[in-house]
Amino acid sequence: MKANHRQEKRQFERLFEKEGIDKVEDRMAILEVFLGVEQHMSFQELATLLENKGLDFEPDFVKKTLNLLCRYGFASKRKFEGQPTLYEHRYLGSHHDHLICTKCKKIVEFENPQMETLQLEIASFHGFHVLQHKMEMYGLCSDCLRERVSLTPLSYAREGESGVIEDFTGGSAAQLRLATMGLRRGDEVEVITNKGEGQLVVAVNATRLAMGRGVAAKIMVKPNGRRKDLQ
Ligand SMILES: [Zn+2]
Ligand SMILES: [Zn+2]
Ligand SMILES: [Zn+2]
Incomplete structure (x- = not known):
């Protein structure tokens, strides 16, 4: 497990105990599995993963834990068109955007500082103060494109x-x-x-x-x- 994952687990543990949230140990197990897969995953995919690892939790408990992870900033919820709600690990202080393949549903992440600056410039030109943004581009990924050609x-x-x-x-x-x-x-x-x-x-x-x-x-x-x- 990566060093920052260990650190996040400790933060999570401290935060949950402080907030009086129950079953911290079980929730930690879910967090560990979630952090172990650095990709966008649906609730169903996480549930299957937990099951495969022999962790038998009520679906409702997993769902609530995922929501807690989002609320306390360990995960982000993403809703891309044509896909179930997906969760991803949230890195504090970093930001990325997404390219989404409408055919095979592949998600590619990208970071582009020029794009970020340009977006802020556009917003400020309109007298807008940006609190958050999502940049999602839909189309065909390179694999699907090759197939289509x-x-x-x-x-x-x-x-x-x-x-x-x-x-x-x-x-x-x-x-x-x-x-x-x-x-x-x-x-x-x-x-x-x-x-x-x-x-x-x-x-x-x-x-x-x-x-x-x-x-x-x-x-x-x-x-x-x-x-x-x-x-
Ligand atoms: Zn962005
Ligand atoms: Zn594709
Ligand atoms: Zn992402």
């Missing part, structure tokens, strides 16, 4: 090429239409006819389907590199 719309695939359907773009109406056509993620699709304009004919699950280019453009395929000889 390798995808191609079905309308671009050439005759004889085949691949696996990975994703559908377009709104829910378009997705519904594709589902009605019997197309699902993970299906293998082969292009029978694609003249570069007009309809495409494809084979999916041993069925031939004719579809417009607009529809085909919404189907994202990972080419499998196989190309059947045309007959």
